[in-house]
Amino acid sequence: MSGDLLPGELHGSLADPLLDAMTFLNEVTERYPDALSFAPGRPHEGFFETDQVAKHLEVYLDHLRGRGLTEAQVRTALFQYGPTKGIIGDLIARTLANDEGLTVEPASVVVTVGAQEGMLLVLRALCAGPQDVLLVSSPCYVGVTGAARLLDIATVPVPEGDSVALAAIAGRLRAEGRRPRALYVVPDFANPSGTSLPTSVREELLAVAGQQDLLVLEDDPYGFFSRTGERRPTLKALDRDRRVVHLGSFAKTCFPGARLGYLIADQVVRAPDGSTTLLADQLAKLKSMTTVNTPALSQAVIGGLLIAHDFRLREANAGAVAHYAAGLDRLLAELERHFPAAERERLGVGWNEPEGGYFTVLTVPFTADTAAMERCAAQYGVLWTPMADFYPDGGGEHRLRLSISALTADQITDGVARLADFVRAEAGA
């Protein structure tokens, strides 16, 4: 590579080892394209058909015509700049009523470029100065810690689902003169842990949030994908005091290539001019400085998909729910087969049994770092994700994340066999 080096340091978020780890993992994945991959968090592709895009788009445009828009107005909606909050907030609200039993005012919805942009907007609005802190479940999804780094916002980890620790940590921070503003949590089948919070824990977290003047940022991309059939209320459904900002995504329930997410922010805030507004309105102002609008094209295609499924995305995902449940079942059965109780005791191997979603955590008797992952890819043809990168304060060195989302049941069987060979070899067994 030629050319003079650009003078001056770059922003500290680019020195985050997490970013380098993610880049490295992507590179390893590219270098072993034929490996069986338990690494990606991306959805199964079997439900996608390219000819659906034009159909859903037409459904949405017909919906606009049905609401009395002229052809010129339909054209404007699809092609022009539009309202910063988006154009399908009403359709999203109808879907949430059916799927989650949530009563949502469309005015409190902001359509975003993935849930990632929603996180960025909420963190930016809430954290006004150096004393402001974001609390994050640990282990934690890297998107939110990364967004905080980008904005120079300090994060403090809280053990996942531990409301007592939450109260203690928030109290300690206040005593130090810092201001904990919000807790980030994935209540259902979390990335990376696979953990689901019992309803009682959800209530406890909300109670502590009330006592400690915290908002709760609920990120719920996997909520539909229950393995057991059990379904718990979202934190937003339990929220009686407008403590919860709900972050939603259509990446897993529709498709990632639309990059469509949304947030519900029905909190009342004091605007700089003294008036009271919805937090959603303030977040929309910030959005005008990040992406201006979420693409109308993506909104139209997903909007058409919602209409075509009568605003019932949960039912539309019945096939996906069954697919992921079968994958998790297979993963857990194969782990059990290769590591029966006595064997896993002897080796120091273990795993959790998630109630749904994409992810299971495997504990191994060696350091499960990127070097180990690369050995596993090169010699056994299997990819996975080291867990250590997900712990903001360290930990997880002997853990790895297994995702079943991109594999068939037969691939899972094959992959676990290879993985078992790798684990035994690394353990010297």
Add this chain to the structure above:
Amino acid sequence: MSGDLLPGELHGSLADPLLDAMTFLNEVTERYPDALSFAPGRPHEGFFETDQVAKHLEVYLDHLRGRGLTEAQVRTALFQYGPTKGIIGDLIARTLANDEGLTVEPASVVVTVGAQEGMLLVLRALCAGPQDVLLVSSPCYVGVTGAARLLDIATVPVPEGDSVALAAIAGRLRAEGRRPRALYVVPDFANPSGTSLPTSVREELLAVAGQQDLLVLEDDPYGFFSRTGERRPTLKALDRDRRVVHLGSFAKTCFPGARLGYLIADQVVRAPDGSTTLLADQLAKLKSMTTVNTPALSQAVIGGLLIAHDFRLREANAGAVAHYAAGLDRLLAELERHFPAAERERLGVGWNEPEGGYFTVLTVPFTADTAAMERCAAQYGVLWTPMADFYPDGGGEHRLRLSISALTADQITDGVARLADFVRAEAGA
């Protein structure tokens, strides 16, 4: 609005009076839907047809098939997460070669959610600490000053196109222990001023950037729309030392509803691990924390449009170029008709004569603020944009911005007549 107020202040960027001014202008525009509007910066809609979307999408998918992708790989490209830099960097590079004579390595292209996201990424990467400063042309597009506010980055205005002032201001900042990192500039038919920089000034700005160790952020959304037929090289085309990060947008040359932009960042930087990489690669890492990916859907539709026009977007925009040129010609002719030389001397009225683009600045003998704008909307049925909000250090109180982009020639004739009545009334003439 009920509910307890959310405790704690919000981020300072939400107190920016600019945001409130923009919100107010949007509200006024909505309250006077039948007014003739010289306010919007959005493109003319006459060239859009909704049935083009599915056609362009199919052209792109066929292009992938023609490159040997299987149907499953085509599906993945459209529906899944993809490379952070985007999937049509190569198509954009081919188009820039034809349209701008630029030789661009696809590896230095990052496809973004509008040029706005590109600005945010570049500002974030370059400004690492409180001593880092962004220099901005004054008057300045509000998107870049807003992005800087969101990131708590200080901006310092430099008179538009003034390379001597640029050198003096950068030198003064360095003497104060601050570090000017980059200059933001719109070289062609700028928003809001309508100004174009002569080629000699472009060369001077680049020379000063070299002397002062600055990058130049070149934002060029209006470059095609020359009224006179004259065409100048972009700063990137004149850039021999990789000083220029070029920000591009398809909002005005294709359509805004795709929200598709890109940046070219071929600078070599030192990564935190000591290796040298392209700045584009570092910006892509940051993008994984703002929007993860630019929607593949938008990239596919615009990619198909580029292919369908043989990678010659300038020729594809011949109709748009003629339309905007006719609009500007009409505006300038009607201003001349209503305010001939003696009359404008008497009133204290004046305007510039932009060589292209959407915008002209009118100087008036009264304060052209939002209150005046609302009087004009209510009593004369004409909308425009106050200029004062575009001056980071104050100024422009007697100026207003007129955009011809959304009006027909006849509407412009009618609008200028009404505007002239308003100006005379306000001037007490």
